[in-house]
Amino acid sequence: MYEPKATGRNQVVFNEIASCLLITICPVSMLFYLITLQDFGASLLLSSATLLSEGPSFFISRFPRFTRASIVIYLSWVAVQAALYISLPGALHKAPRTHGGRQLLYKLNGLSAWFVTVGGAVILSYFRVVDPAFIAEHWGELLAAANFYCVALISIFYLKARIMPDIEGETLITGHFWYDLFNGGELHPRTGKLFDWKHFNASRTGGLLLWTLIDLSFAALQYYRHGVVTNSMVLAVAFRMIITVEYFYTENW
Incomplete structure (x- = not known):
């Protein structure tokens, strides 16, 4: 293990929350900007208003699909x-x-x-x-x-x-899912x-x-x-x- 394992409850909770947010918010933010550019003429105000009115379907209906x-x-x-x-x-x-x-x-x-x-x-x-x-x-x-x-x-x-x-x-394996996922496990695979x-x-x-x-x-x-x-x-x-x-x-x- 290439760094000390966090043992305090507060530190573990903070690491998990921070790692989860970084892993989930970054791709969602990227997707939001992509949809804004493609479907709303790069208008953040219009896309934000649509997101507030449509909720999760804003992303689901416009999510880019890969093809074969x-x-x-x-x-x-x-x-x-x-x-x-x-x-x-x-x-x-x-x-x-x-x-x-x-x-x-x-x-x-x-x-x-x-x-x-x-x-x-x-x-x-x-x-x-x-x-x-x-x-x-x-x-x-x-x-x-x-x-x-x-x-x-x-x-x-x-x-x-x-x-x-x-x-x-x-x-690095701590047993905490989000923190381990964020760190990637092996340093040099x-x-x-x-x-x-x-x-x-x-x-x-x-x-x-x-x-x-x-x-x-x-x-x-x-x-x-x-x-x-x-x-x-x-x-x-x-x-x-x-x-x-x-x-x-x-x-x-």
Whole structure:
């Protein structure tokens, strides 16, 4: 266990309530903003008034549904990124010693993966193999598929931490459901010596690398609909691209 177990009743209750709120409110808030943008013209006043009048059906009737196609597409994306994560060359970086006494190795090929992914997407879009606005046009379905993947992954690693953790010293199990779920059980769940699941998912499948494709897709959709890409869109895409490239460039800090 990599942190002391809370024993006081007040601390345990606080940890459970705080963890539960963080886990439940964050996705609901994201869903509220998505519905506001898609169904209420980005009017928070109108969507809030509708939420108050409709109650839970506000979310149920507008909840994005994943499809078989969106699941296949998202899992294919995960598979491609996993292949790049494993196969692209990169410097091996030895991380600081963990609570369990290990010094884990990371292959830092994120910048190469970014160039291959974004460059490949641009080339495929140029030759009309893929629609550059596809992500934006199917945002709800793909977001639902991504959440399906997340729930499946969380469930697997929640059970793994209890059944066969990599190392006990890097596993937090307190017996309190919400707090344990929020902390994730294992600190560094891995497959093999170099495939780190937290690092992979945070930086590749739904994290930093994907940001660029999402931003470019929404810029393409704006151009399709209005015939122009606004200055604010250009700045948003450029600034977040700078953040992403800077992260991968300095990944070995």
